[in-house]
Amino acid sequence: MVEVVSEARSHGGRQLVLRHDSRATGTPMTFSLFLPPQAEQGRVPLVTYLSGLTCTHANVTDKGEYRAACAELGLAFLAPDTSPRGDGVADEEGWDIGLGAGFYVDATEAPWSAHYRMWSYVTEELPALVAAEYAALDMSAQAITGHSMGGHGALTVALRHPGRFHAVSAFAPIVAPSEVPWGEKAFSRYLGPDRAAWRAHDAVALIEDGARVPAIRIDIGAADPFLERELRPERIEAAAADAGIELILERRSGYDHSYFFISTFLAEHLRWMKSRLG
C-alpha cells in the first residue's frame, strides 16, 4: 500500500520517503515523513509542512533543517508533494501553474479536475494514510505550516478545520490569493471564473467570512522579492485584527524567499507549535 522509497537514520529518528497510489489525485504520490526518536517509545504530535511553487517533498526534506528540532521536541514532520505528477496529468507553460503548483485546491475545471485534487489529498487521504500506517502518530495533536503557496495551504486548511490543528504557522505565505497574480492565475484555471468559489481557498477571505483559529504565526523576509506583489502580509494583518485573531507576524530584515530563510526560523516555529501542542 505504501512503498518505502528510502529510509535513513537522522538525528536519532527515521527520515522516510514514501510513495503510494492516491485515490484523491488518481496518481502515485510521493511524500516524506520524519519520525523522531520519541516515536519508538510512544505517540508523537504530527506537524504537516506544505511546500511552495515548484517544490516536491524533497526541498524541505533536504534543506529545511527541521530534524534537529523535531528530534529534540518529539515531533513527526510530514511533507507532501505540491501537485499530482505523471503521464496524463495536465500542465501548462510556467512554473506557477500545473505541475508543482497545485495550490491545495480540488480543481473543478477541465482539464485540471481530473487529477488536481490536492485539497482532498492533504486534508483527508494523506492524514488517514499516515495515521493507519504509523501508529506512533498522535492525530489528536497536529500542527500545520507551509511556505509561500504552502503557507496559503496551511492557513486555509487550518481555517477550514477548526479544532484539528493546535497551531498554524506559515513562512512567506500567499495570504490573499484571490487578489494577487499567482493566485488569480491558478484559481481561474482550477476553480473557474466565479470568484465567489475562490473565497473558500483564500485565508483573508475565509477570515472575513467568519473562519477562526486561535492564533497564527507568520515569518516573512523583508527582502523577499515577492513581498508586495504576491504575499501582501498587510492583508492578513488587517483581517486578523478585525477578527480578533492573535497574529504573530515577524518581518525578518535581510531575508529572502529561499530555504536559507525558512531553515533559519523553522526550529522557532516548531518550538512555538510544541508549546501550543502542550
Next chain:
Amino acid sequence: MVEVVSEARSHGGRQLVLRHDSRATGTPMTFSLFLPPQAEQGRVPLVTYLSGLTCTHANVTDKGEYRAACAELGLAFLAPDTSPRGDGVADEEGWDIGLGAGFYVDATEAPWSAHYRMWSYVTEELPALVAAEYAALDMSAQAITGHSMGGHGALTVALRHPGRFHAVSAFAPIVAPSEVPWGEKAFSRYLGPDRAAWRAHDAVALIEDGARVPAIRIDIGAADPFLERELRPERIEAAAADAGIELILERRSGYDHSYFFISTFLAEHLRWMKSRLG
C-alpha cells in the same frame, strides 16, 4: 576577481556562493562561504569542509545543516568543489573518477595533470583567495573536516600542514586510499603506477611515515554500505594507536553514508572544533 553567484541571509549570517578563475586548475571554480553574524563585528575562525565523490559545494551547503551551529559558535564555513569542471577537463566513465572525484591531489599523469590540481587549490589558492577577499576570516584559527573522499582530503591536508589547523575531523573518511578500490582507481590514474608517490596522499601511510596531528575526530555510520570495502576505519585506529595520536572514533548505529548522517553530527564536530580553536 571573485564573482558573487548568490548571497542569502541565513541564521543571522551570510551564505555566499562565489566563483573565480583558478590558477591552480586553469578553470572557473565555484565554492560556498558562510560568514556568521560575528564576522560583522570582528574576526572569526575558518572551518573548511571538503566534500565527497559526485558532490559540488552545493551538497553540504544545502544539506549540511551547519549554519545554525556556525552562527552560534562564530565560525565561518568554506566548501570548495571536488574537481575542476568545464570544457576541456578530462573525464572518464564512472562517478568515482574525473569530474566530481578529484581526490584532493595534484595529478601528475596525462590527461589529468592539465587541470586536476585540487591539492594546490584547497591548500594554497583558495585559502589565500578567501583571506584576501574577506578580512573577517582569522586564518590563524583554522579547522578542517570532510566527508568520504573529502574526509581523506581533510586528514591528508591536516597531516601535511602541521600547525595550520587547530582541529581536524572527518565523516566516513577514506583513511587508506592506497589500499581500497576507490583510491587505487583514482591514484593510479592521477598519480601513476608508482605506489610510493601515493603515500603522501594516504592518511594512514602519512601517519606511518611520521606525520602527526594532536587529535582526530571521526564519525562513521555503522550502516554505511562502504564501511568495510572503502573506509576501513580500523586502519586509522591502528595507525593512530601506534603513533600516539588521540583518535576519537564514533561508530554511529543505524547511520548510512548520506547527508542525513552528516547533518546529524556536523554540529557536534563544529563544537569540538570550537573548543580546540580556543
